[in-house]
Amino acid sequence: MTRSARIMVVDDEKIVRESLSAWLQKSGYDAVAVDGGQRALELLEREEWDLLLVDLKMPRVDGLKVLRRTLESKSDIPVLIFTAYATVETAVEAMKAGAYDYLVKPIDPDVLAMKVEKIVERQNLARENVVLRRKIDSLCQFDEIIGNSRPMQQLLELVGSVADSDATVLVTGESGTGKELIARAIHRNSKRRYKPFIAVSVGALPASLVESEMFGYEKGAFTGADHRHLGKFEMADGGTLFLDEIAELAAKVQVDLLRVLEEHSFFRLGGDREIGTDARVIAATNRDLRREVEQGTFREDLYYRLNVIEVHLPPLRERGDDVILLAEHFLKKYSTTSGRKKDCFTPQAITRLRDYYWPGNVRELENTIERAVLVGKGAEVQVQDLWLDNEHHQSAGQALVSLREAEKKHIVRVLEENGWNITRSARILQIDRATLYNKLKQYRLSRPRKQS
Amino acid sequence: MVLAITPVDLFIPALTFVFGEAHLAGSSGVISTFRLREEYYGRRPDRGLLLSRVEKTAIHEVGHLLGLTHCLDRNCVMHASNSLADTDVKSTSLCPHCHARWEHGGNHRPPG
Numbered sequence: 001m002t003r004s005a006r007i008m009v010v011d012d013e014k015i016v017r018e019s020l021s022a023w024l025q026k027s028g029y030d031a032v033a034v035d036g037g038q039r040a041l042e043l044l045e046r047e048e049w050d051l052l053l054v055d056l057k058m059p060r061v062d063g064l065k066v067l068r069r070t071l072e073s074k075s076d077i078p079v080l081i082f083t084a085y086a087t088v089e090t091a092v093e094a095m096k097a098g099a100y101d102y103l104v105k106p107i108d109p110d111v112l113a114m115k116v117e118k119i120v121e122r123q124n125l126a127r128e129n130v131v132l133r134r135k136i137d138s139l140c141q142f143d144e145i146i147g148n149s150r151p152m153q154q155l156l157e158l159v160g161s162v163a164d165s166d167a168t169v170l171v172t173g174e175s176g177t178g179k180e181l182i183a184r185a186i187h188r189n190s191k192r193r194y195k196p197f198i199a200v201s202v203g204a205l206p207a208s209l210v211e212s213e214m215f216g217y218e219k220g221a222f223t224g225a226d227h228r229h230l231g232k233f234e235m236a237d238g239g240t241l242f243l244d245e246i247a248e249l250a251a252k253v254q255v256d257l258l259r260v261l262e263e264h265s266f267f268r269l270g271g272d273r274e275i276g277t278d279a280r281v282i283a284a285t286n287r288d289l290r291r292e293v294e295q296g297t298f299r300e301d302l303y304y305r306l307n308v309i310e311v312h313l314p315p316l317r318e319r320g321d322d323v324i325l326l327a328e329h330f331l332k333k334y335s336t337t338s339g340r341k342k343d344c345f346t347p348q349a350i351t352r353l354r355d356y357y358w359p360g361n362v363r364e365l366e367n368t369i370e371r372a373v374l375v376g377k378g379a380e381v382q383v384q385d386l387w388l389d390n391e392h393h394q395s396a397g398q399a400l401v402s403l404r405e406a407e408k409k410h411i412v413r414v415l416e417e418n419g420w421n422i423t424r425s426a427r428i429l430q431i432d433r434a435t436l437y438n439k440l441k442q443y444r445l446s447r448p449r450k451q452s
Numbered sequence: 453m454v455l456a457i458t459p460v461d462l463f464i465p466a467l468t469f470v471f472g473e474a475h476l477a478g479s480s481g482v483i484s485t486f487r488l489r490e491e492y493y494g495r496r497p498d499r500g501l502l503l504s505r506v507e508k509t510a511i512h513e514v515g516h517l518l519g520l521t522h523c524l525d526r527n528c529v530m531h532a533s534n535s536l537a538d539t540d541v542k543s544t545s546l547c548p549h550c551h552a553r554w555e556h557g558g559n560h561r562p563p564g
């Protein structure tokens with residue numbers, strides 16, 4: 001276990017240093033509020049620190065002085081300067097003097113959290129290189145991906161073999177199949193695993209935001225851009241950038257993305273400095289991208305750039321008994337988190353899980369089990385706790401069966417929905433009652449003794 | 453333990469905003485619905501989505517009041533929400549790890 005990082009928050013304003021250190025403590029950091037530069041220098045000598053967060057403008061001993069003294073002590077503690085709007089020029093001076101970075105107040109919490117995380121991660125790596133690497137490596141199995149079925153085993157083999165290359169990967173599959181999980185597995189099994197994995201759901205962002213989210217912007221790039229903002233490409237530098245729902249990407253951004261993939265560099269919005277990036281891109285879509293290309297909504301050149309390696313995730317209904325393995329996994333997970341003791345499924349529930357069509361795939365299964373744990377009574381999950389409608393029964397879905405089998409299943413379905421009332425069922429099937437009786441005999445069908 | 457809920461935007465001085473604020477193992481907290489509303493992002497109102505965000509934010513802050521720190525599991529309700537996407541990704545429940553921490557009297561990471 002690594003100890004919590006010690007962070008010194010130096011500001012002459014009480015409310016700022018106290019609220020900020022409390023904010024950091026909630027992320028588990030050992031953050032200490034310090035009331036000025038003088039005191040900061042005293043503590044710097046006496047105690048060990050992992051990171052200094054220092055306000056630039058303070059009476060007597062200011063941030064710049066604290067920074068210089070820290071650098072002189074050769075302790076290589078990173079110093080993150082934060083500054084009010086009016087003193088950006090001094091901040092630039094601070095950067096030249098050797099500050100790790102500077103942030104303009106008020107700071108976007110996402111940016112601050114990311115920066116602190118990045119610094120602490122780097123510190124940990126440097127200090128406990130061996131221990132940490134061993135720990136990360138032990139996490140790098142495919143522990144979150146559950147599946148013994150043939151298609152999944154083939155898929156994991158493919159993931160293992162492509163992980164270490166820098167090639168762009170296109171993950172395809174219906175929604176809910178776990179495309180991000182696969183992208184993470186590729187990342188964690190690659191040599192980039194000690195660097196960040198950044199996920200952007202392109203489809204979830206308004207078109208106008210996609211560009212600034214991906215490439216970042218400079219202060220003043222547009223109205224409201226009152227501070228510099230790092231894009232995901234920059235955050236993912238050295239690591240992996242996961243672009244979900246890539247088919248939704250606006251035409252204009254498709255061009256920009258293609259350029260980054262070709263030249264490994266980009267410009268921030270409103271910026272004139274070209275920024276290099278070494279992020280590996282993994283894209284994902286639940287659409288047929290080839291068709292989007294044919295229809296002209298997705299650029300062909302970008303498609304080929306992204307689709308260097310295609311990893312296709314099979315839908316849950318094609319994964320055989322994986323559905324049961326997964327259901328048991330989620331059952332364990334949710335009975336632990338909810339504190340409700342559930343240890344198994346009734347045989348009827350198992351049959352229903354296996355026969356259901358799962359249009360929403362693993363995500364739907366997870367939601368189904370989570371709900372079943374919450375609503376069900378007793379230690380077993382009953383078929384009615386699953387709340388699965390007959391609509392998406394495999395029989396009504398795409399499972400390919402013989403005509404005979406389909407007829408049999410259809411008859412059972414009509415009978416079940418009509419409480420085994422022969423007259424009503426025959427009318428729906430548009431056959432007479434005698435014919436229906438004959439079919440029942442032919443398929444050896446009879447009303448179950450006890451309806452639960 | 454008291455959790456207040458307000459429609460106005462909240463922030464702490466150095467940051468642009470917070471969804472909620474509650475000190476670790478404290479006795480009271482506050483959450484804001486301001487940035488949980490779809491309207492804030494120029495989208496159509498969505499009451500269901502709003503309620504689910506309020507629920508997650510409230511449970512999260514209560515978690516802090518019980519002494520729980522942030523969790524790295526993105527699906528765990530104690531995962532830090534520094535953007536709306538964080539809130540939308542997470543669930544309303546504690547991951548097994550946080551659940552265990554909570555049962556053992558909350559508390560931050562073990563020192564040392």
Ligand SMILES: [Zn+2]
Pocket residue numbers: 026512516522531532533
């Ligand atoms: Zn929190």
Ligand SMILES: [Zn+2]
Pocket residue numbers: 523524525528529530531546547548549550551
């Ligand atoms: Zn957790």
